[in-house]
Structures are given as C-alpha cells and as structure tokens.
Amino acid sequence: MTEYEIKVSKRIRNKIFGGKQVFTINEVQKREYPVGSLVKLVCGNKFVAWATINPKNPKHYIRILSTEKDYDLYSDIVNKLKIAQRYRDKIGYSRHYRWVYSESDFLSGLIVDKFENIIVIQNTNPYFDKNINIIKEAILDVGKNVETIYEKSVGKNREKEWLPPKERILYGSKTRTTIKEGGKKFIVDVKSGQKTGWFLDQRENRSIVKKFVYGKTLDAFSYTGSFGIISSDKADELWFLEKNRSSVEVLIENLKINGIDNAKVLNTNAYLVLKKFSAENRKFDVVILDPPDLLSENYKKGIRSFILVNSMAIDLIKDGYLISFSCSQDLKEDKMFSILRTLIRRKSRRFELISRLHQAFDHKVIFPHKELEYLKGFVLHIW
Ligand SMILES: C[S@@+](CC[C@H](N)C(=O)[O-])C[C@H]1O[C@@H](n2cnc3c(N)ncnc32)[C@H](O)[C@@H]1O
Structure with a gap:
C-alpha cells in the first residue's frame, strides 16, 4: 500500500490501542516523508496502525488513521460516519448536530457539522486534505438528502498545520438554511x-x-x-x-x-x-x-x-x-x-x-x- 514505515515503541503502541491518535515528533522515529503521506506504524515487525505524517508540525507529527490492517480510506470513513451517526441518533440529535468530532469519532483533525441538508467540513488532517473528494463521496453515500457540502478549512488550527486555508463548495450550491431549536427558528x-x-x-x-x-x-x-x-x-x-x-x-x-x-x-x-x-x-x-x-x-x-x-x-x-x-x-x-x-x-x-x-x-x-x-x-x- 505504501513504502513509508515508522517504528514505534511498545509504550506508544499501547497508547495507540488506548485511543491516543496524535503524537509529537519526540514520541516516534523521525522521518522527512512528504506532508500527508500514508505511513505504516510498526512495533518490532508487527503492524500497529496506519497513520499520516506532518513533518511541518512537530506537535501533530503523526495522526493515527486506523488500526485495521486492511485500510481503505473510503470504507473507513463510511464506517466511522455510520457509527458517529448512530450515536447522534441514539441521543435524539436530528437535523442539526456535530456529526464528526475529530479524535472522538476516530477521524483525527476532521470536523463534520450538519445543518438540515447542508454539511460543513473543517479539516486539519493533511491526509484528508489530499483526499477530500473521497470524504465528500463518503458523506454523500452515508448522509440522507445532502444538498450541499461546504468546506470551511480556515483559521488558526489550519495555520498551525501549515495547510493553506480552503473555503469552497464541494457539492451543491446552497449555503444558507433555517434550523429549529427550542421552538424557535434560526438562520444558519x-x-x-x-x-x-x-x-x-x-x-x-x-x-x-x-x-x-x-x-x-x-x-x-x-x-x-x-x-x-x-x-x-x-x-x-x-x-x-x-x-x-x-x-x-x-x-x-x-x-x-x-x-x-x-x-x-x-x-x-x-x-x-x-x-x-x-x-x-x-x-x-x-x-x-x-x-x-x-x-x-x-x-x-x-x-x-x-x-x-x-x-x-x-x-x-x-x-x-x-x-x-x-x-x-x-x-x-x-x-x-x-x-x-x-x-x-x-x-x-x-x-x-x-x-x-x-x-x-x-x-x-x-x-x-x-x-x-x-x-x-x-x-x-x-x-
Ligand atoms: C462564542 S460566540 C457567542 C455564541 C452565541 N452565544 C451562540 O450561542 O450562538 C462569541 C461572540 O462574541 C462576538 N464578539 C467578540 N468580541 C466582541 C466584543 N468585544 N463585543 C461584542 N461582541 C464580541 C463574536 O463576534 C461572537 O459572535
């Protein structure tokens, strides 16, 4: 799948299995792979996780993508979107909510918000940045009646990753909607x-x-x-x-x-x-x-x-x-x-x-x- 490989210690491997998804440059073997490369993390000779690398940001040097050996971005995102959706459904959030909250939904650096039929993406993960169209397709396949996907990857967190600001429509054309909360209407x-x-x-x-x-x-x-x-x-x-x-x-x-x-x-x-x-x-x-x-x-x-x-x-x-x-x-x-x-x-x-x-x-x-x-x-x- 990739020629890039990084060795991690047992301590880091255990942290990954414990849910940690972001590692600094001091925690893993240092490599100058291109920003947003897909990297295999190994401990000894054993597979630990797929990750991406950002050599420009020592604090967010490695972001874990998946601990599944057979990794495919599209299937992984679809699966995680469905799990995230089930949780929001279960707590009675419908029509507008945060669909994906970064590491909490195992999509490090990615925010996906829903306002009726408009989906807004905010991303700081360099691998997702390179593959934004795959994320778009996954959202269209899992989301119900999606009319617009709007990318709003701007701001300080994006600058810290050395990623350029990106604000654009990825799908559809509508950028304004009305939501209802507490019996009142609000324009978003x-x-x-x-x-x-x-x-x-x-x-x-x-x-x-x-x-x-x-x-x-x-x-x-x-x-x-x-x-x-x-x-x-x-x-x-x-x-x-x-x-x-x-x-x-x-x-x-x-x-x-x-x-x-x-x-x-x-x-x-x-x-x-x-x-x-x-x-x-x-x-x-x-x-x-x-x-x-x-x-x-x-x-x-x-x-x-x-x-x-x-x-x-x-x-x-x-x-x-x-x-x-x-x-x-x-x-x-x-x-x-x-x-x-x-x-x-x-x-x-x-x-x-x-x-x-x-x-x-x-x-x-x-x-x-x-x-x-x-x-x-x-x-x-x-x-
Ligand atoms: C955290 S948001 C408020 C969110 C709002 N309570 C809500 O739930 O929709 C903070 C707001 O303060 C505004 N703001 C920032 N500095 C301000 C200032 N000095 N005076 C008045 N508003 C300010 C921002 O434009 C922003 O709309």
Whole structure:
C-alpha cells in the first residue's frame, strides 16, 4: 500500500490501542516523508496502525488513521460516519448536530457539522486534505438528502498545520438554511457565519439558560442571538450586544422570523457598553456572557479580559443570575470558578452556584484527548 514505515515503541503502541491518535515528533522515529503521506506504524515487525505524517508540525507529527490492517480510506470513513451517526441518533440529535468530532469519532483533525441538508467540513488532517473528494463521496453515500457540502478549512488550527486555508463548495450550491431549536427558528449561513455557521456546542445550555431567564435580560457576545431568542418568551426586556456586523444582520433576521419586535440590538463592542451601563448604574435581572476564546493568543491578557467583563456584568446584577461561559481550552473549569468566586467576594456580594454547564453531547471527549474539552459555564445567583 505504501513504502513509508515508522517504528514505534511498545509504550506508544499501547497508547495507540488506548485511543491516543496524535503524537509529537519526540514520541516516534523521525522521518522527512512528504506532508500527508500514508505511513505504516510498526512495533518490532508487527503492524500497529496506519497513520499520516506532518513533518511541518512537530506537535501533530503523526495522526493515527486506523488500526485495521486492511485500510481503505473510503470504507473507513463510511464506517466511522455510520457509527458517529448512530450515536447522534441514539441521543435524539436530528437535523442539526456535530456529526464528526475529530479524535472522538476516530477521524483525527476532521470536523463534520450538519445543518438540515447542508454539511460543513473543517479539516486539519493533511491526509484528508489530499483526499477530500473521497470524504465528500463518503458523506454523500452515508448522509440522507445532502444538498450541499461546504468546506470551511480556515483559521488558526489550519495555520498551525501549515495547510493553506480552503473555503469552497464541494457539492451543491446552497449555503444558507433555517434550523429549529427550542421552538424557535434560526438562520444558519455557513458562508458568512462564524465557526461552521452556528454554535452547536451550546445546545443543551440554551435550554438550561431559558429556565433562569426573566425580567430584563442581557445577552452579551450574542452572535446571531441564540440564547436570548430561545429564552425570549420569559424575558420582559431583551438586550443583545454583538460586535460582528454580519452576525448582527442575521440576528435581526432571526428576531423577525420569530416575531420578536421589542428587543434592543446593539452592534457594538460589549466591553464599552458594559462599562457605560455600570457607570450609569443600570440593572439587569439576568446577564449572559459568552465571549470568544480570550486566552489562546495571550494567557495573562486573556485572564484580565475575562475578569474585566465578568466584573462589569456582576455590577449590573442587583439580585439575579450571571450565566458566564468560557470556550478557552486554556481556562480550566476550577480556575474559572475560583476567579468568579473571588470577584464576587471582593465586591462583598453573596452568591450561590446553581449549575455547571458543559459542551453539547455531540462534542464528546475521548480520553486521552482531553484537549477536546473546552466549553464550560456557570449559572450563579448573585445578590
Ligand atoms: C462564542 S460566540 C457567542 C455564541 C452565541 N452565544 C451562540 O450561542 O450562538 C462569541 C461572540 O462574541 C462576538 N464578539 C467578540 N468580541 C466582541 C466584543 N468585544 N463585543 C461584542 N461582541 C464580541 C463574536 O463576534 C461572537 O459572535
């Protein structure tokens, strides 16, 4: 099948059998094979796994493709797509969900999201990059009524692999659809949208947050308005803060298609508005904070931003709920809680912990790949 072979130790072999799928340059025999080559891993003379290599990225030097001796990419992807599909079916996810979550679905580096009949691919695996048409065919064969396959392989993770950004339609032509969640409708525009078009990772959290919404509610960093809109029946007054213009345009459309005509939408920098509201001593019953990843660029600066935004939000609450999220993988759950607790204590306020929130069930985390766990949040009653 290939002339490329790499020797691995027994320790690495055992890690592979234990589910580990990404290895650094220091963990295996170093080879300068071309990026994205198919490589056979052997321990002694025995076959261990098929893998691919990226000599340009020492951290993701080897990615495991399969531990089956007879490897064929098309059959392997079809099989894994079917297994991934069965799990989503079993937990009642239908119509929109993350179909493939990288290592957790044994397709290292590959994300496949589904929004009705539109499929979005985001890939950082160099072998899949070379064989994207095979992945496309497998999706068309396993997926039901697929109208469009859109590739959105862009962003920082792609740069780290030294792979060029690729954003294009692989099949069909439709790039916009409407999904339903929590009894509300939402436009998902996979082309202009962030991530793959919609924050699938907040699925359960949206219905949990709805339980606590009442009175005057502020949805800060709102994107296209999912939290506020799903909870809209329970709020007397709804405010949205979002910096990105095209997200605000979709948010306004989402309000319209759900018949919400009394919301206040500010296309603005949330930090400035929170500061202004604090200075004016304005009060809200519920503040939802779902900022972008603040820490990946600079940890210390990110922590300072996190403290600032949460501090301003706490000041807006007299007796109500702070629902605070972080999608920064570098900010661990306990650390986030300790920051919030310290902040509240320093303000001589009282609080109770109502709930800890996590990423949706289609974002499951295979161990040892704990880096796949990134989203956490807290519902705090503050008074
Ligand atoms: C994690 S997303 C929010 C997702 C949203 N809660 C949802 O579930 O659909 C963070 C959002 O914050 C926006 N954003 C980033 N910096 C901002 C800022 N300084 N002020 C307002 N919005 C900002 C981004 O454009 C993005 O839409």
